[in-house]
Amino acid sequence: MGAAIRVGCVRFNNSRFELERFSASLGVAARMAAAKGVDVGLIVIDNGASSGWPATGLDEIHLKTEGNIGFGAGANRILRRAMADPDTESVILANPDGAFHPMCIVRLWEASRNSPHALIEGRQFPEEHPKTYDRITGATLWASGACLLLPRPLIEALGGFDERFFLYMEDIDLSWRARLQGLGVRMAPSALFMHDVMHRPPRPAIDRLNLLSQRALAHKWREPSMQRRIEAEILRRGFYDATEDMPELAGEVINDPRTVAVTGFVYPDHWAPGRW
Amino acid sequence: MRAFHQSRGIESAAETISVIVRSCSPDRLPFLDEALFSLATQEWTHLEVLVMLQTPSEAFSKAAQALTEAFAWPREASARVIAVPIEAGADGRVHLLNQGLHAAKGRYVAFLDDDDVVYPKIYTRLIERLRVHEAASLAASGCRMARVDERGGQTYISKKYPSGFAHAGSSKFDLLRDNFIPIHAYVVDRWRCDPAALRFDETSPPLEDYEFLLNLAADHTFDLDLILEPLCEYRMHAGNSIWVNDGDVGRQALIPSLPLQRARHAMESRRLAARLVMTYEEWAHTLGHRQVPTRPPPAVPPAPGPEASSPAPAPDATPRGPLEVELQMERRLHQAARWTYRALDRSGPLGRGVYRLFARHPNRR
Numbered sequence: 008m009g010a011a012i013r014v015g016c017v018r019f020n021n022s023r024f025e026l027e028r029f030s031a032s033l034g035v036a037a038r039m040a041a042a043k044g045v046d047v048g049l050i051v052i053d054n055g056a057s058s059g060w061p062a063t064g065l066d067e068i069h070l071k072t073e074g075n076i077g078f079g080a081g082a083n084r085i086l087r088r089a090m091a092d093p094d095t096e097s098v099i100l101a102n103p104d105g106a107f108h109p110m111c112i113v114r115l116w117e118a119s120r121n122s123p124h125a126l127i128e129g130r131q132f133p134e135e136h137p138k139t140y141d142r143i144t145g146a147t148l149w150a151s152g153a154c155l156l157l158p159r160p161l162i163e164a165l166g167g168f169d170e171r172f173f174l175y176m177e178d179i180d181l182s183w184r185a186r187l188q189g190l191g192v193r194m195a196p197s198a199l200f201m202h203d204v205m206h207r208p209p210r211p212a213i214d215r216l217n218l219l220s221q222r223a224l225a226h227k228w229r230e231p232s233m234q235r236r237i238e239a240e241i242l243r244r245g246f247y248d249a250t251e252d253m254p255e256l257a258g259e260v261i262n263d264p265r266t267v268a269v270t271g272f273v274y275p276d277h278w279a280p281g282r283w
Numbered sequence: 284m285r286a287f288h289q290s291r292g293i294e295s296a297a298e299t300i301s302v303i304v305r306s307c308s309p310d311r312l313p314f315l316d317e318a319l320f321s322l323a324t325q326e327w328t329h330l331e332v333l334v335m336l337q338t339p340s341e342a343f344s345k346a347a348q349a350l351t352e353a354f355a356w357p358r359e360a361s362a363r364v365i366a367v368p369i370e371a372g373a374d375g376r377v378h379l380l381n382q383g384l385h386a387a388k389g390r391y392v393a394f395l396d397d398d399d400v401v402y403p404k405i406y407t408r409l410i411e412r413l414r415v416h417e418a419a420s421l422a423a424s425g426c427r428m429a430r431v432d433e434r435g436g437q438t439y440i441s442k443k444y445p446s447g448f449a450h451a452g453s454s455k456f457d458l459l460r461d462n463f464i465p466i467h468a469y470v471v472d473r474w475r476c477d478p479a480a481l482r483f484d485e486t487s488p489p490l491e492d493y494e495f496l497l498n499l500a501a502d503h504t505f506d507l508d509l510i511l512e513p514l515c516e517y518r519m520h521a522g523n524s525i526w527v528n529d530g531d532v533g534r535q536a537l538i539p540s541l542p543l544q545r546a547r548h549a550m551e552s553r554r555l556a557a558r559l560v561m562t563y564e565e566w567a568h569t570l571g572h573r574q575v576p577t578r579p580p581p582a583v584p585p586a587p588g589p590e591a592s593s594p595a596p597a598p599d600a601t602p603r604g605p606l607e608v609e610l611q612m613e614r615r616l617h618q619a620a621r622w623t624y625r626a627l628d629r630s631g632p633l634g635r636g637v638y639r640l641f642a643r644h645p646n647r648r
Contacts (some may be wrong), residue, residue: 133317206514282443
């Protein structure tokens, strides 16, 4: 019998230390889940040249590397492989530079049983995202892909991530599409996932990709004023000399009057109201 | 000092940091869980984690043990729970720290209350500072403040404050005004310390950590290069022993508890009589010259501290000599000394020469 939960991991040039920490924590979290009768497996795809993979003791599937195809595309390969197994109920995407709290998978699974059609986000630790969430229901405007449970019904309804977003914004786009279809987006605050995003050195190449994804998001969800602001920032940062030099914006554009109720363009700092 | 520690079999633990975590109540197990998770995911893996429990019941002991063992500790790390019997009704928090210091085997030592957390790079960064700054016995980082609400056993962080305690001070001298270095924001190198200084005064809770820092600051050099960089978090909540909810519901503020207010009052006379030894380097740091006198000063001086009566002097483009000056100064002379230093500093080589005549010669450590 296959695993009820598949943990999916998109690696990219991760160090041995990161992978060992991730694997060790996954092993512990999976054992805790097994004690509750939930089988956990692992699917990995490597977008880069990471150090060898430490054994987790779980049922592991390593997908063939296709080079750096971006996070969304890598995650979609994982989702397709997971859904090909009829026993898989949900997929937890997790960043390989993070680490699971021993009870993380159990708490995500419990939250998913309460909201079976919702995206469920594990709370990042120690520096969680400042966006607000409802203290009773966990409802929030969008869920981060750093530690994210996607149940089978949601994956089948939404078809995975939009691959026009190479890096960043794909999780926000997925969350808004989920809400547009009446599916839930929830935070599971007791499901902790260590993800250290502080004190990172400046990374202009990553900033460029982030801004280009923001631009694509604003284009897709028909927010021209936000798109212009982002393009001005791209030019100010010197990533391109002119707007015409920026990548062409292609792909589906969402024409739905309800988008104003599900998007968070009015909150450009966090894409949602922030607690700080 | 090193021989003292070698005789206790610590030579082999030169890379190890002992982290003393104290916990006094099973009600705080959810907080302890997060504190331990923050230790289990540290970048510095040579850890010895000592969870000190105050007179635990069997249930509390078992629960703390299960919690500690549940984490995926790195190969080089160890974690154990130590039960400390304390007289019924007594506040044993300080005794837990001293017992932890006695049990610790690592060269480096740090502390963590059960309701706070540290960020993954803190020990790597602070131990690196101690290795670079060979005269320093203590390295401290900044600390962020977070407001935590608890309802129904769920932790909800309602607010985080970016600057934390930076408003209260950034140099060793600022300790004479108030404590701005939370107990979990620093690492001590025990090989560079007088063993007698590595003890908390069990008569001064809840400010035992402040007393500890003042004692250490009297004769030891601090490295505060990272003081403006938050590498840990101080979590304020109503269950904290020193903060309580303001009675005014509309304000929803936390105010110092009565024990904290009494302790602060008692500390006032201690603070006025405190003596500090500061190196010339630490003086320069206090006044905004963030580099040692032998190196060229920074191009843009940092903003002056809250007590500055005038803007920080423009950096002197001329590298200074290697002389280190140790000063013994009582608090009431603090402001006068700052003015004098700046006046002499601005008057060039003659002023600096006069200044050195009146300063004690260094007793290098």
